[in-house]
Amino acid sequence: MFRAALATALTVVTLALGACATTSAPAGDDVGTKANGELLADPVALPLYPLLQGLSSTAVKIRYKSTSGVDESATTVSGIVLVPKGDPPEGGWRMASVGHPTTGLLNSCAPSSDPGLMGSTGVIASFLTFGYVVVMTDYAGLGAPGMHAYLEPKSAAYNVIDAVRATREAVPSTSTSWVGYGVSQGGQAVWAANELMPDYGAGLDLVGSISVAAPTDLRPLVDAMENGTLTVEQRVLMPTILSGLKVAYPDLRLEDYLHGVMLSRLEAFRGCQNEGSELRGQIAQNASADDFRPTSPQAADRLRQILGEIALPSRPASAPMLVAYGDSDKVVLPQWTAEAIDRACGLGDVIETVVAPGQGHGQLDLGSIPSEWTSARFAGLPPSTTCPQP
Numbered sequence: 001m002f003r004a005a006l007a008t009a010l011t012v013v014t015l016a017l018g019a020c021a022t023t024s025a026p027a028g029d030d031v032g033t034k035a036n037g038e039l040l041a042d043p044v045a046l047p048l049y050p051l052l053q054g055l056s057s058t059a060v061k062i063r064y065k066s067t068s069g070v071d072e073s074a075t076t077v078s079g080i081v082l083v084p085k086g087d088p089p090e091g092g093w094r095m096a097s098v099g100h101p102t103t104g105l106l107n108s109c110a111p112s113s114d115p116g117l118m119g120s121t122g123v124i125a126s127f128l129t130f131g132y133v134v135v136m137t138d139y140a141g142l143g144a145p146g147m148h149a150y151l152e153p154k155s156a157a158y159n160v161i162d163a164v165r166a167t168r169e170a171v172p173s174t175s176t177s178w179v180g181y182g183v184s185q186g187g188q189a190v191w192a193a194n195e196l197m198p199d200y201g202a203g204l205d206l207v208g209s210i211s212v213a214a215p216t217d218l219r220p221l222v223d224a225m226e227n228g229t230l231t232v233e234q235r236v237l238m239p240t241i242l243s244g245l246k247v248a249y250p251d252l253r254l255e256d257y258l259h260g261v262m263l264s265r266l267e268a269f270r271g272c273q274n275e276g277s278e279l280r281g282q283i284a285q286n287a288s289a290d291d292f293r294p295t296s297p298q299a300a301d302r303l304r305q306i307l308g309e310i311a312l313p314s315r316p317a318s319a320p321m322l323v324a325y326g327d328s329d330k331v332v333l334p335q336w337t338a339e340a341i342d343r344a345c346g347l348g349d350v351i352e353t354v355v356a357p358g359q360g361h362g363q364l365d366l367g368s369i370p371s372e373w374t375s376a377r378f379a380g381l382p383p384s385t386t387c388p389q390p
C-alpha cells in the first residue's frame with residue numbers, strides 16, 4: 001500500500017509520538033528543487049492514535065515541500081496520513097485533506113505530535129469510518145522549522161493542497177479526488193484552497209470543501225478594539241492573531257495594539273492552545289478595554305488593511321462549498337460569516353449554508369450533513385445551494 005521505502009520505517013512503530021519530529025529532511029536550500037507536495041523524507045510509521053485504533057490500518061508522519069503564501073518561497077511542512085482498514089475501492093482511495101483549528105504558534109504545536117491530535121480525532125475518525133484516506137497538515141511553522149504565519153490563508157491553502165500530493169506519493173492506492181474539511185483556522189485554509197485550486201492544484205480533483213466556523217473577514221475586530229467591545233473570546237485570541245500576522249507583515253507593531261497586562265503577559269499567549277488556556281482566559285478577562293485599543297487611527301487603519309488582504313472570499317471558488325457556523329459564535333460573529341457568504345455568492349460560488357442554532361465557535365454538531373454532502377460530491381450529484389438564484 002505504501003511506497004516501498006516505508007518498509008524500513010515500520011521498525012520504529014513503537015517509538016513515542018514526539019520522536020516523529022526528528023524525521024530527517026533535505027536542507028533548506030535543497031527543498032526548493034523539489035516539486036510541490038513531494039516527500040522530503042521517507043514516511044515514518046506511528047503508533048496508531050488511541051481513539052483511531054479500530055478505524056485505521058496505518059498511520060504515518062510525512063514531511064513534504066510546500067510554498068509560502070507570503071513570499072512564494074519553498075517551505076517544509078509536516079503532517080499525518082491515516083489509511084482506513086480494508087482494501088481500496090476501484091479507482092483508488094478517496095481522500096480528505098483536513099485543516100486543523102488553531103493550535104498555537106510554536107513548532108511544538110503540531111497536532112501530529114499530540115496523542116489526541118489537539119482535538120481533531122473526531123473529525124478524522126468520521127472520515128476513516130466512511131472509507132477515506134485522511135491527511136492532516138500541521139501547517140508551515142508547526143512541526144517543522146520556521147515561523148507560523150497564523151491566518152495567512154495562502155500559505156495554509158498551499159499546505160492543504162500539497163498534503164494531498166504528498167499523500168498520493170506515500171499511498172499510491174489513492175485517487176486524485178479529494179475533499180477539503182476544516183474548522184476555524186482550518187475552515188479558512190480549505191476555503192482558500194478551493195479558491196486557489198485553478199492556479200495551484202494541477203493534477204488533483206477537488207470535489208468540494210467544508211468550512212466550519214471559518215474566520216473569513218476579521219476587519220470588524222478593529223472596530224471592536226477601538227470601541228472597547230471585544231468579546232472575552234476575541235480578547236483571548238487577539239495576541240495570537242497579531243503575533244501570527246507579524247510573521248507575514250513584519251512592520252506590524254504589537255505594541256500599537258496590545259498594552260498593559262496584555263503586552264506584559266504576551267508570552268502566556270504564545271504557547272499551544274492545549275496548555276495554559278485557563279491562565280490566558282483570566283488575563284484577557286481581567287484586562288481593560290484600553291489594553292486592546294489601537295494607539296492611533298493610522299495604526300487601526302494599518303490593521304484593517306492587513307486583515308482585508310487576508311479576507312475571504314478573495315476570488316471565485318473552483319468547487320462547491322458547505323459553510324457552517326454557529327449562531328452563538330463569540331469569536332467570528334455570525335453576521336461576519338453571513339456577509340462573507342453573501343459576497344462569495346455574488347462571485348458565483350455554489351454554497352450550501354448551515355447555521356447551527358445555539359452553538360458557538362469551533363467544531364459544531366452538524367449531524368449527518370457533512371458526511372452526506374461529501375458522499376454526494378464524490379458521487380457526482382448536483383450540489384444544492386442556498387445562494388440567491390437569478
